[in-house]
Amino acid sequence: MIREVDVTSMSDVARAAGVSAATVSRALRGEPGVSEATRRYVTEVAKRMKYAIARDASSLAGGRRFAIAVLTGDVGRGDLLAGAEGALRQAGFDVLLYVLGDAGSRTGFFEEMPLGRRVDGVLALSIVLAEAESAALATLDVPVVRVDDGDLRSALRIAVGHLIGLGHRDIALVLADGVDESYDEVLVAEGLEIRPEWTLWSSPTVVGGEQVADALLDGDRLPTAVVSSNGEVALGVFMRLRRDGRAIPADISLVSLDDRDLTRAVGITAIEGAQREEGERAVAALLGSIRGDGGSSVHGLSARLVVRDSTGPA
Structure with missing residues (x-):
């Protein structure tokens, strides 16, 4: 358990923050009756003064x-x-x-x-x-x-709209295991032809993405673009296609519906959330x-x- 630091008391924090000791106690314990702004301010003052509330006592008193x-x-x-x-x-x-x-x-x-x-x-x-x-x-x-x-469908619509705007009509869709096949409907709604061999499922791993790329490369013709629902899968597709000598995006464009450090590092277009x-x-x-x-x-x-x-x- 975290104990109160002997060199700094709750009263010291209260004086430094310009509030009462009761307010400090309520703020640090997360109890009602304190505004969020005051809670943040008191927490910052306590942190700066290296003060920590005695949580074992507070737990016994309030079940926290x-x-x-x-x-x-x-x-x-x-x-x-x-x-x-x-x-x-x-x-x-x-x-x-x-x-x-x-x-x-x-x-x-x-x-x-x-x-x-x-x-x-x-x-x-x-x-x-x-x-x-x-x-x-x-x-x-x-x-x-x-x-x-x-909403994965919303993200897919954004990605497909971007690719259509670039002139792509042959788009492969790679979905993580367990995702409903009906996501094909998004492509149909945009007037795209659906080829069964261009809707693939993958484990959510880089290796899974490499296996998906192998399946695409084994087909009678390649799509001009690939959309992956998973960032690691997108990275696997990217790496495998590059090893096969395919230029990205000159030969194949690639979009991930899942932005990550790895997709950012290699420059994959992606759907990003304010995470x-x-x-x-x-x-x-x-x-x-x-x-x-x-x-x-x-x-x-x-x-x-x-x-x-x-x-x-x-």
């Missing part, structure tokens, strides 16, 4: 654990995770991170439910919860805030729920196209 469980299926969402983690630590909460990136770890987590009475809330980042999983989290009786990846800011907003909503200002909620990432070097005229 000062810990948040963060669930994610993908640590590749670095900006989203960093925004959330930074905001939680700034507010004085510990972060218990659970990466549920495969079926085994996910099944084990929801069967065991290791959170027990250890956390004040749950933040689910870019992980689609099944009905039974949401029900399992509900048994914890703590607020749950989800940040979804947003760090959304992580911070989700934490604000979660802490508000913990203080009694609201219940569980779902947030979606806003989407915009970032054009890089991987797309060009057909």
Whole structure:
């Protein structure tokens, strides 16, 4: 447990911040009756003075654990995770991170439910919860805030519109395992011809993307553009096509619906969300729920196209 630092008292923080000791206590414990601006200011003053509230005492008094469980299926969402983690630590909460990136770890987590009475809330980042999983989290009786990846169809429409504007008509669609085939409808709505061999599924990995590229290269003709729902898959497609001597975008244009550090590093055109800011907003909503200002909620990432070097005229 974090203990009060002997050299700095709550009264010292109160004098430095120009507020009462009671306000400092409420602000640092996340209790109601303090404005968000005052809470942030007092937290910053306390941090600067290296003061930490005695959380074991506060937990006994009010049932607060000062810990948040963060669930994610993908640590590749670095900006989203960093925004959330930074905001939680700034507010004085510990972060218990659970990466549920495969079926085994996910099944084990929801069967065991290791959170027990250890956390004040749950933040689910870019992980689609099944009905039974949401029900399992509900048994914890703590607020749950989800940040979804947003509407994949909307992102696909943006990407396809960009490619059509560049003159592309032969577009392959690569979807992560488990995604509904009906996303083809987006291409049909844009007047594009759908070839069955140009709708492919892949594991959400670079290797999966390389295998997809192999399948395209083995076809009777290549599409002029590829849209991938996953950033790592897009990177795998990019690398494999380059090894085969294909120029990107001169031979094939490539768009990812999932922007990541890796896609940015190699210059892949992608759909980008305001991830760090959304992580911070989700934490604000979660802490508000913990203080009694609201219940569980779902947030979606806003989407915009970032054009890089991987797309060009057909």
